[in-house]
Amino acid sequence: MTEQLRPDGSLRHLLTLESLSRAQIERLLDRSQTYVRPLGERPPRSTALAGLTVANLFTEPSTRTRVSFELAAKRLGAEVVNLEVQLSSRVKGESMLDTVYTLQALHVDALVIRDAEAGVPGLVAGHVAAHVSVLSAGEAHVAHPTQGLLDALTIYQRKQRFAGLAVAIVGDIRHSRVARSAWHALRALGVTDLRLVAPAALMPAAEEFEGCARVRSIAKGIEGVDVVMMLRIQKERFGDADVPDGDKYFAAWGLTPERLALARPGAIVMHPQPMNRGVEIASLVADGPQSVIRDQVRNGVAVRMAVLAEVLGTRGGA
């Protein structure tokens, strides 16, 4: 496991939330909150990262996450370059490292890496020079740490606490980096009633998600919760014994207004997007008064600004 902290305890890389302390996560959330502005107001801008260069290195397409990181870096004054690279699988690790060494030699200061294969962000972090930071923008099914932070920030903005909250994560948990990072964040922040709600085929392995309850009925799973975190269902899952097609999945597992009514009054609904409307979530819910899905997006750019400022902080400045 690559160490994420510098010897002085400051954050150097962000690959996973798993090893971060509650204090470290809270510090990032506090810093993120300073970058949040209401819709329609100007986003904050600074020159904190002027003279620094951030590279977005994505090997699987994710336009929204790339744009979120790109705007976060630009609004702090950094130069941004975008690379979408296809690496042949046989020599992928080598090619990735050679690309990273190239970017490092071009005086890139932070690498934002998205990759469908587990281990790649850590591999890169283990090989870059001491002044370079690596941020995961999504690693296979393993981790999506800025998503975990933005989810936690969104919950805190609405509930003003973590202790005592009941949170249901619903859908394809087994393959979800979003679920894993949310679990790391919320557990560290003191959420004790965290429920995994999914059909058997989408439930993670028994030894994962320590401390979570597992519920195989959406009605039971969201009963009385404060937060419903929906996940995207991948169409390639359909056809499993437990995962029928879109309409049938919706009938059994989709979040409808009726099902949402089983949650606590004022419960919030989250989704990492992109949504399959009419599959895992009804549009009436996605666009309804309890949805905080657009807050999540807004918080995402604030979280990425905070993380960039945190890891590059002492190096930037006009």
Next chain:
Amino acid sequence: MTEQLRPDGSLRHLLTLESLSRAQIERLLDRSQTYVRPLGERPPRSTALAGLTVANLFTEPSTRTRVSFELAAKRLGAEVVNLEVQLSSRVKGESMLDTVYTLQALHVDALVIRDAEAGVPGLVAGHVAAHVSVLSAGEAHVAHPTQGLLDALTIYQRKQRFAGLAVAIVGDIRHSRVARSAWHALRALGVTDLRLVAPAALMPAAEEFEGCARVRSIAKGIEGVDVVMMLRIQKERFGDADVPDGDKYFAAWGLTPERLALARPGAIVMHPQPMNRGVEIASLVADGPQSVIRDQVRNGVAVRMAVLAEVLGTRGGA
């Protein structure tokens, strides 16, 4: 129909020229002219849109139009992000709106949208928050309003008037958003002799292009005109009874020096590009002294600066 104007009468969106008054179009042309510089001189630059963010959201590729909008926004000091998205057709409207809501939550102030399907820019404009503007960069066969403005500006620069001009639009009018937006602009600006010159297969439906003469011979169509607006012929049209292959089309409908000699002396030749040289236009004409095709490009970035400044004007500023 989405309203393009704010309650105070100022321009909020630009989706079509159809509903704009002569005074509104003239105001945009005047403002555009202030951004025009001769080739070789520096383009104007300002910080009028500093702190604002413009997203180019293109679902069909159009490198030139994207670059024109990108440079227009950057030269006014805005941040620009480019997104090329492929949306599956079944859920296209939903996916487009979710993408737009995401961009809006990322504090994007203007969305420049190019889409092959009719109705998409209007759909988006009908759903964005009050402070967000939508600009069409080409909508199916329906509208390409900045192209219509740059065509009008190009004509005015050379002829110093619209009244009394004879203008021929030649080629695939039926499928052309360029022709429709030119028609809207020129009609509003007082052009009364506007001729549609095309074979039957490429002529628009009878109820369209009110007030235009229809001519099925290029020789007759351009006789005595001041302006010849050529359109791109799509290769997929070849094979229609009336649209033979490239060489035969050129023989029947291509703009040659001989045919151009039928126009009024000093007539100008326009083309929205990309050109099929040797199909709808001879290179001798495209590169000849009467061609203003490169002026159109230069005017395009000026028009896009004017439109961005107009719709975002009161929100920008360093």
Next chain:
Amino acid sequence: MTEQLRPDGSLRHLLTLESLSRAQIERLLDRSQTYVRPLGERPPRSTALAGLTVANLFTEPSTRTRVSFELAAKRLGAEVVNLEVQLSSRVKGESMLDTVYTLQALHVDALVIRDAEAGVPGLVAGHVAAHVSVLSAGEAHVAHPTQGLLDALTIYQRKQRFAGLAVAIVGDIRHSRVARSAWHALRALGVTDLRLVAPAALMPAAEEFEGCARVRSIAKGIEGVDVVMMLRIQKERFGDADVPDGDKYFAAWGLTPERLALARPGAIVMHPQPMNRGVEIASLVADGPQSVIRDQVRNGVAVRMAVLAEVLGTRGGA
């Protein structure tokens, strides 16, 4: 051959190093050196090109070279637009020129062109307006002038001289623009012992590379040299009588520590990247103490800054 110099002798385009004098190349290397910073230090930044626009026009993908030019231009204060265009082969020259005229009309000041077909950068340079500069970022097998300069700069940094050096270029020389530009640069700079080391199938035509020795054994070819320039072997070459598959090629032609030991002590190893590790070069060598491959990358952005500053120099300025 398009003239690269202005009437006053200053550099206008950079398409090839072939016609440059030793003094001109030395001037570019000196200027490049002023932009070199050690890894971990900030790259230099200036506003020398503020208000100017650089377009990267690539018709074959090359993420690394594109990013290198992009960062070079941005760190000098220029606006940068990236275009990756696919041009159909039948009308490629015409389409390329129309794209170039469009960019010129958008007030682009320098065009960086990468193309798989010989002659395209020169064609473009022969048609742009007097104030526009064209830089080749790689032309077929013909030339890659900024690569030639960065190779020369890298050698000079380590050896502090060119006279008396022995240099081996190893691998697919026949198809290599890198080899041709290195040859132009090193010959002009006074390298007299320049060896082409390759199997027969990858050796260039007899009339090419005047003044170079040809060696068909890697052991003999690198014996006693100061510099080993490895080239990328294209997988599509495998299957030639003289070019067996990757493992066999490595056995016969790969640069291993044992073979490198035949060079002079302190010899440096170069590679233009991307590398096929285990095909033309062993990882132990690529990552070893004699490798200067990452220096080449760092020098590449410095060279591109110098060339941009040189060709646009008198036009820029905030």
